[in-house]
Amino acid sequence: MNGFDESDEEDNNPFSGTNHLYASGIAAVHEGQDDFVPPAILTDIQEKEESREELMNQLFGGETSNTAEPQQDSVVGLQSEFMEPSPEREQPQSESRIPTFSSPIENREIKIIDAGHFRDAYGKYAIGYTIEFAGKQVVRRYSEFDTLRHALYRLLPTIIVPPIPSKHPLIRYFLNPLSAEKDIRIIERRKRLLSLFLSNCYAVEEIREHIVFTKFLDPEQNWRNVTNSPPISIIPANNLLAPPLQPTKPSPLHLLLPNVTSSSNHGDDYEMSEEMLEKETWFKDTEEILKKFEKVLQPLEKTSKHNRVHFQSLASSLAELGAYYNAFSLEGNILTIKDKLQLVDELSKGIEKVGQAIDVNYVSTEIVSEHVMTLIEEPVAEMLQFxxxxxxxxxxxTSKMTQFCIVDSTIKKRKARINDLQEAQEQMQRLEEALRQNAEQSPTIAQAVKNMENNGAAAASSVPLPNQLPQNKERGANGWTELFKSKGSRRPRSSSTTRELAPHLLSDDQRKEEVAKITQELQKLNECFKLITKDMLQVNASVSNSFQHLISYLKDRFSIIFKSFAHVLLVWLKDSLIAWQNARAMITNIQIK
Incomplete structure (x- = not known):
């Protein structure tokens, strides 16, 4: 039940339709007003109240009577407002003492001021959220918020885009479509969270200055046309094959980068430089910090939900108990004896005062249960989504880093292959020279070479097949080295198997051809390496700034959450204590004769 909804409070108000002080709700009674407490007793209670005010000053500082003043230690630029008053009713006095998360709503750069049914440009009715920014107002649907966030996620892959409230299951819309009259709580919750989303986006410079975000806030822009035009319409399918900071402006070299998948791994044996190792260590430490936050937030989210249910159950029990006491006090007024009229009247007032204290507890508990959701549940869920x-x-x-390692490793392998081919070429030349020198002194070797050349000439005189021509030519050119090769070493030398062969198994022409081909590849690889190195510098700088911003936001948000909720509990205890002290003072003042 919504503790702030007028109809709900009226339905659960046991004094509705009577002349009771709270017949019009607790909000109608000014703080300190009490028709049943004698002035002398009321003065004593007010003195005790001042002592509690001093205690709250010691805990939180400042004047507790003005606790609607925002917390000053909120995140710079990340302005949020969870405690927006309902326009349908005056804000209760107890609610005015509930602290807000950050700056007042009138000081925010961007905010959602209204939510309800509207008719879009295509004649369809939907739930719209009115955004006020720079003196202008624009109405956007939830689906348009979702499209904006998805576009920002793809356009800014190095920026942590703030989350928005999740979609409802599709089956829910078929069975129970969202209605502005019936689903006020859902709409108000979305209004709060979407307003927070816009404020968080506005706090990030890259998002605030992006053309898509600017058009979203522009009432002159039709959002459907924006999504069907650049830059959203030209977002690449794979951001890894595009510039990380400007994915809609790819270069030809980006298309040559390796396409990394989630299963790709650059290997633990990759030797990183000292600077790269330092950066990797920083990101690992940052990830550990996020894990610690998550480890604390997950049980906190469950606990807050349980506490909210318990507060709601307590409020329900108090409402029922207060109704019994009030009914009992009315029965005493019906059965009265003339000479005992004054005593019965005093007893009736005492009983009614006890019921009133229970009712104050009920209303205050309803307010606390509502603020458990707005002060703890929603912020914790938002931080987990962050x-x-x-x-x-x-x-x-990590995928970009994998690309960098793949390109760097490929360059090193290709350079090593060229070195192996060149060394093999030099070794074969030395071997040729040694064989020629030995042939002059060994008639046996000279005769064997002569026979091999004659066999090659005889084979050339016959009609050869096309694929046999290069083999005969190579055999003549490498006669001295071919003499000492075994039959098993003479493999087909097609282009598909050339790279798989050891350098000493290739001919001179094949080695030279492969060296020339690898040299051309290295030119492109070096250009790609310069490109991916530049990308990594940009990615590391942008991601590290975004993570520092997030960690600062989470730390400050934790502080604000617990201070605000502690203040809410103190206000709840204070109101309940004052109500019971009033009841006790009234009961003590009864004169039994």
Missing amino acids: IVEARYVLRFR
Whole structure:
């Protein structure tokens, strides 16, 4: 049940339809007003109240009577407002003492001021959220918020894009479509979270200055046309094959980069430089910090849900108990004896005062249960989603790092292959020279070479097949070295198997051809390496800044959450204590004769 909804409070108000002080709700009673407490007793209670005010000053500082003043230690630039007053009713006095997360709503750069049914440009009715920014107003649907976030996620792969409230299951829309009249709580929750999403986006410079975000806030822009035009319409299918900071402006060299999949791994044996190792260590430490946050947030989310249910159950029990006490006090007024009229009247007032204290507890508990959701559940769920989005950014950076390692390793392998081919060429030349020198002194070797050349000439005189021509030519050219090769070493030398052969098994022409081909490849690889090196510098700088921003946000948000909720609990205890002290003072003042 919504503790702030007028109809809900009226349905659960046991004094509705009577002349009771709270017949119009607790909000109608000014703080300190009490028709049943004598002035002398009321003065004593107010003195005790001042002592509690001093205690709250010691805990939180400042004047507790003005606790609606925002917390000053909120995240710079990340302005959020979870405690927006409902326009349908005056804000209760107890609610005014609930602290907000950050700056007042009127000081925010961007905010959602209204939510409800509207008719779009195509004549369809939907739930719209009115955004106010720079003196202008624009209405956007939830689906348009979702499209904006998805576009920002693809356009800014190195930035942690703030989350938005999740979609409802599709089956829910078929069975129970969202209605502005029936689903006020859902719409108000989305209004809060979408307003927070816009504020968080506006706090990130890369998002704030992006053309897509600017068009989203422009009432002159039709969002459907924006999504069907650049830059959204030209987003590449794979951001790894595009510039990381400007994926809609790819270069031809980016298309030559390796296409990394989730299963790709650059290998643990890759030797990184000292600077790269330092950067990798920083990102690993940052990931560990996020894991620690997640380890604390997950049980906190479950606990807050349980506490909210317990507060709601307590409020329900208090409402029922208060109704019994109030009914009992009315029965005493019906059965009255003339000479005992004054005593019965005092007893009736005492009983009613006890019921009133229970009712104050009920209303205050309803308010606390509502604020458990807005002060703890929603922020904790948002922070957990932030961590999920941060892992997507880390995954993108890891894929970019894998690309870098693959390109670097490929260059090193190709250079090593050229060195092997050149060394083999030099060894074969030395071997040829040694064989010629030995042939002059050995008639046997000279005769064997002569026979081999005669066999080659006889084979050339016959009609050869096309694929046999290069083999005969190579045999004549490498006669001295071919003499000492075994039959098993003479393999087909097609282009598909050339790279698989050891350098000493190739002919001179094949080695020279492969060296020339690898040299051309190295030119492109070196250009790709320069490109991926530049990309990695940009990715590391952008991702590290985004993570520093996130960690600062999470730390400050934790502080604000617990301070705000501790303040809410103190206000709840204070209101309940004052109500019971009033009841006790009234009961003590009864004169039994």
